[in-house]
Amino acid sequence: MDISENAILNKIIESNKNYASKFSGLFDSGTPKLRLAILTCMDCRINPYSICDLTEGDAHIVRNAGARVTEDAIRSLVISHKFMQTTTWCIIHHTQCGMHALSEDLISDLLKGDLESAEYADGEWKNPIRKLSKNTKPGSAYGEHVHWFTFEEQEETLLADISVLRDHPLVPSHIDIFGFIFDIDTGNLRLVE
Ligand SMILES: [Zn+2]
Known part of the structure; x- marks a missing residue:
C-alpha cells in the first residue's frame, strides 16, 4: 500500500503541522507538577485531562485496556515515583468498560x-x-x-488492584493510591473505598 493513501496517517501529519505552528514549547522538566500519576482505560471516550481539569505537565497518564494493574502498569508507576517524584496515584475505571463484557x-x-x-x-x-x-x-x-485482565466485579477488581499496588515490594508505603469509577453517562467520578 502507498502510505500516502492512508487517510488517518495524512490527518495525523497535517494536524501536527498545525499544532507545531502554534507550539511555544513545553517545560524543561518532565516531572509532573501535581506529583500525580493516573492509570486509566484506553477507552476513547475518556479524556483524563478533561475529567480532572489537567493540562500538559500536570500528571503522568498510563493507559491500558481496563485500567488494570498489569506488570507493565506497575513498571510505569514505579518509574513515575522513583524518577519523577509522583506520590499520588489514581486508578480510574469507567462504566460500560469493554473488559467487563469479555x-x-x-x-x-x-x-x-x-x-x-x-x-x-x-x-x-x-x-x-x-x-x-x-x-x-x-x-x-x-x-x-495471554492474561487479558478481563473482570467481572468492577469495584472488587479495582480494590484488589489497589491492594496489589500497596503490597508490591517496589511501591513505597507513603504513596496515596485512590480508585475511581468514571460514569460515561454523567461525567461524574466516583471514589471507590
Ligand atoms: Zn474500559
Missing part, C-alpha cells in the same frame, strides 16, 4: 477463529462469517497464553 476464554476463542475484528451483536461478541483470503494470517491459539 472473558479470558472468549477472547482466546475468538482469536483462535480468526484475527480480524469481532462484532458485537445481540448481546454477544462473535466473529462474523467472512471469506478470508489466502494471504490473510489465520487465527491463533496463542491467546490462551
Whole structure:
C-alpha cells in the first residue's frame, strides 16, 4: 500500500503541522507538577485531562485496556515515583468498560477463529462469517497464553488492584493510591473505598 493513501496517517501529519505552528514549547522538566500519576482505560471516550481539569505537565497518564494493574502498569508507576517524584496515584475505571463484557476464554476463542475484528451483536461478541483470503494470517491459539485482565466485579477488581499496588515490594508505603469509577453517562467520578 502507498502510505500516502492512508487517510488517518495524512490527518495525523497535517494536524501536527498545525499544532507545531502554534507550539511555544513545553517545560524543561518532565516531572509532573501535581506529583500525580493516573492509570486509566484506553477507552476513547475518556479524556483524563478533561475529567480532572489537567493540562500538559500536570500528571503522568498510563493507559491500558481496563485500567488494570498489569506488570507493565506497575513498571510505569514505579518509574513515575522513583524518577519523577509522583506520590499520588489514581486508578480510574469507567462504566460500560469493554473488559467487563469479555472473558479470558472468549477472547482466546475468538482469536483462535480468526484475527480480524469481532462484532458485537445481540448481546454477544462473535466473529462474523467472512471469506478470508489466502494471504490473510489465520487465527491463533496463542491467546490462551495471554492474561487479558478481563473482570467481572468492577469495584472488587479495582480494590484488589489497589491492594496489589500497596503490597508490591517496589511501591513505597507513603504513596496515596485512590480508585475511581468514571460514569460515561454523567461525567461524574466516583471514589471507590
Ligand atoms: Zn474500559
